Amino acid sequence: VDGEQTAVVGDARIDAAADFEAAFRQHFVLVYRFLSRRVGQALAEDLAADVFATAYRRRSTYDPARGSLRSWLYGIATNVLRDHRRAEQRLLELDSRGDRVTESTDFSARSDERVIVEALVPTLASALAKLSADQRDVLLLFAWAELSHEEIAAAMGISRGTARSRLSRARAALRVQLGRFDFDLWLFEEQG
Amino acid sequence: MMTDEIDLLRAYRAEVAGPSEVAWERARAAIAAASSADVPSTSRPRRRRLLYLAFSAVAAAVAVLLLVVLPGSPHLTAALHTAWQPARALPVAKAGAVPPAQQGGPAGTWRLTSFLTTEGWQLNTSGPEPGPLTCPLATVCYLEGDNATSASGPADMDTFYFSADGGRSWSALPVPNGVTFSSPLTCTSAARCAAGGVYYGKQPVFLTTADGGHSWTITPLPSGTGQIVRLSCLTALECRGLEWTSGTQLATNFDLLKTDMRFIATNDGGAHFMVTAFPAGESIESLSCPTATRCAAVGVHDGSGPVYDHARIWDFASPGMQGIVLTTQDGGLSWQPGAFPANAGAGPFPDITCPDATHCWLIDAVGSGEAGSNANRSQVGVSSDGGKTWTTQPVPGRYFPQFVTLTCPTAVTCYAPSELSKAIPGLITATLSVTHDAGRTWSLVTFSRPSKVPAGMAGDSFMAIGSIQCPAPNACLALGVVDQGQRITPVYTTGGSP
Numbered sequence: 001v002d003g004e005q006t007a008v009v010g011d012a013r014i015d016a017a018a019d020f021e022a023a024f025r026q027h028f029v030l031v032y033r034f035l036s037r038r039v040g041q042a043l044a045e046d047l048a049a050d051v052f053a054t055a056y057r058r059r060s061t062y063d064p065a066r067g068s069l070r071s072w073l074y075g076i077a078t079n080v081l082r083d084h085r086r087a088e089q090r091l092l093e094l095d096s097r098g099d100r101v102t103e104s105t106d107f108s109a110r111s112d113e114r115v116i117v118e119a120l121v122p123t124l125a126s127a128l129a130k131l132s133a134d135q136r137d138v139l140l141l142f143a144w145a146e147l148s149h150e151e152i153a154a155a156m157g158i159s160r161g162t163a164r165s166r167l168s169r170a171r172a173a174l175r176v177q178l179g180r181f182d183f184d185l186w187l188f189e190e191q192g
Numbered sequence: 193m194m195t196d197e198i199d200l201l202r203a204y205r206a207e208v209a210g211p212s213e214v215a216w217e218r219a220r221a222a223i224a225a226a227s228s229a230d231v232p233s234t235s236r237p238r239r240r241r242l243l244y245l246a247f248s249a250v251a252a253a254v255a256v257l258l259l260v261v262l263p264g265s266p267h268l269t270a271a272l273h274t275a276w277q278p279a280r281a282l283p284v285a286k287a288g289a290v291p292p293a294q295q296g297g298p299a300g301t302w303r304l305t306s307f308l309t310t311e312g313w314q315l316n317t318s319g320p321e322p323g324p325l326t327c328p329l330a331t332v333c334y335l336e337g338d339n340a341t342s343a344s345g346p347a348d349m350d351t352f353y354f355s356a357d358g359g360r361s362w363s364a365l366p367v368p369n370g371v372t373f374s375s376p377l378t379c380t381s382a383a384r385c386a387a388g389g390v391y392y393g394k395q396p397v398f399l400t401t402a403d404g405g406h407s408w409t410i411t412p413l414p415s416g417t418g419q420i421v422r423l424s425c426l427t428a429l430e431c432r433g434l435e436w437t438s439g440t441q442l443a444t445n446f447d448l449l450k451t452d453m454r455f456i457a458t459n460d461g462g463a464h465f466m467v468t469a470f471p472a473g474e475s476i477e478s479l480s481c482p483t484a485t486r487c488a489a490v491g492v493h494d495g496s497g498p499v500y501d502h503a504r505i506w507d508f509a510s511p512g513m514q515g516i517v518l519t520t521q522d523g524g525l526s527w528q529p530g531a532f533p534a535n536a537g538a539g540p541f542p543d544i545t546c547p548d549a550t551h552c553w554l555i556d557a558v559g560s561g562e563a564g565s566n567a568n569r570s571q572v573g574v575s576s577d578g579g580k581t582w583t584t585q586p587v588p589g590r591y592f593p594q595f596v597t598l599t600c601p602t603a604v605t606c607y608a609p610s611e612l613s614k615a616i617p618g619l620i621t622a623t624l625s626v627t628h629d630a631g632r633t634w635s636l637v638t639f640s641r642p643s644k645v646p647a648g649m650a651g652d653s654f655m656a657i658g659s660i661q662c663p664a665p666n667a668c669l670a671l672g673v674v675d676q677g678q679r680i681t682p683v684y685t686t687g688g689s690p
Contacts, residue, residue, distance in 0.1 A: 043279070
């Protein structure tokens with residue numbers, strides 16, 4: 001990166017080269033993992049590169065008064081993902097059919113909890129696939145990127161109230177899709 | 193303890209690996225590309241931006257006009273650096289196409305791992321028919337592909353694919369406008385690769401990428417230099433290969449055999465090239481350079497001209513039929529003939545590979561002298577002195593058809609994809625010959641057909657392995673070839689469980 005331009009990245013005006021590099025190092029892994037969860041590993045490499053190239057080009061538009069740096073980056077990631085809805089949908093459909101091979105290589109760390117979740121993967125994937133794109137964006141920014149309501153609002157360019165209500169509706173929709181799942185017993189309740 | 197749907201979601205897809213070195217490299221390259229064209233958007237006054245956009249639009253229109261109206265193709269006078277482009281994920285195999293039982297397994301066993309399918313991502317119905325495979329790592333592979341609109345027409349090597357998961361899934365990368373590949377890719381790291389190419393069908397160029405094919409540097413070759421048809425880079429700076437100026441083929445039925453190929457080398461990443469001719473009367477077809485100074489080459493002794501005759505392909509005593517091995521120890525400045533295996537000829541597919549400076553393998557041919565006879569078959573030569581002398585190991589003709597190329601991940605292990613022999617009735621699986629004892633004994637690898645195959649492949653054959661790469665001794669990836677015109681390529685691997 002060049003050192004000629006200055007931009008606001010963080011809480012103060014800083015040198016773009018040094019601080020963009022710092023921002024890149026700090027956030028790349030998390031943004032990549034978020035993208036990888038949503039569209040798969042192979043495409044995530046491209047999209048993560050795209051996110052940070054876009055961030056570099058637009059770094060002077062970042063305003064810390066409107067949100068944290070990570071919310072800004074996840075906002076760019078969410079925009080980039082919009083062009084790849086079909087890839088995400090395809091991945092969810094594969095999961096919902098139980099066809100996708102897990103990308104993990106660490107099977108030694110499996111816990112009972114993980115095994116239970118794997119059994120629920122088709123149900124979860126099917127439920128996510130049925131959410132609207134906006135609901136899914138909000139829900140996954142909350143669950144996977146672990147953004148707060150305020151950060152989600154900043155990332156998506158919506159008001160806090162809208163972010164809060166959209167997340168609430170997404171969670172409710174997901175619960176409906178999951179049906180009679182008992183979160184205390186971690187089992188589907190018996191029918192009838 | 194998990195308590196709600198958010199915890200459930202966090203557990204779902206929790207086991208996601210972090211970015212690989214390739215991912216870091218790609219991102220850095222993308223940022224570098226952005227910085228090279230850096231004009232922060234809001235720092236430019238609005239009026240100036242509008243002027244800039246208007247100027248850009250006019251410039252683009254003029255460029256299109258020049259391309260459409262004026263005769264002639266674009267011609268490069270200096271290196272061209274293309275902008276970073278994203279990849280598109282190809283559709284994954286349809287459900288059931290690759291049975292889960294065949295997707296994983298212990299390292300070292302061959303299995304069908306995926307299909308490279310065009311369905312849904314391009315409009316033409318005939319391609320691609322994937323071409324040369326290059327795997328710098330067990331997980332990272334690149335593939336130059338054919339995007340020709342006609343299955344029967346010449347291949348257009350203008351499509352580029354990559355896989356970051358050992359061939360299980362593939363993405364397509366755009367190739368710069370006007371560029372077609374003229375040589376297989378060669379990589380010195382996961383993302384740093386080079387290849388020969390042709391610009392707008394006429395101008396030979398040297399192609400390099402430092403970010404896995406997302407952006408390219410297209411360097412015109414010096415005037416009088418032909419297109420690079422073989423290339424091997426030892427480092428990012430040192431590359432060796434064969435270039436072909438005359439365009440004369442030795443036989444119309446064997447487009448691999450060419451006359452007048454010359455040695456081409458660069459020691460500064462393509463800024464400068466050295467081109468040297470081989471000794472008069474020798475037509476070199478294959479080259480292997482395990483170091484910057486030591487190379488071995490194999491070809492045919494074609495005498496004074498293109499006398500290679502398809503009808504006399506097994507008549508090794510005839511002019512133009514004799515095999516020749518050349519070696520150099522000074523980076524191609526001078527070449528010395530080696531002792532070509534006795535009673536053998538170059539055959540239709542002469543190939544040489546040297547995994548290190550002392551060990552080399554070559555494919556030659558022995559036969560009855562009768563064209564088309566089943567007695568004609570490949571022979572493998574093994575050298576322990578860098579290609580000067582050879583011992584030969586006949587390949588059991590009963591089971592092994594003609595070898596096309598050799599891939600040798602170690603000094604004792606070699607794989608040889610082969611064309612399906614018509615002498616083996618009913619054999620409709622891909623075949624691969626392998627030796628683990630430096631060619632003394634060979635065994636045949638056959639690939640079982642999956643119980644379910646994609647539409648269009650049912651009832652078809654998995655006829656041959658078209659390309660194979662072994663970035664590690666126990667991690668190979670091979671592309672199968674199906675009938676011409678099929679849009680599907682089977683991908684096989686020996687890597688460990690994903």
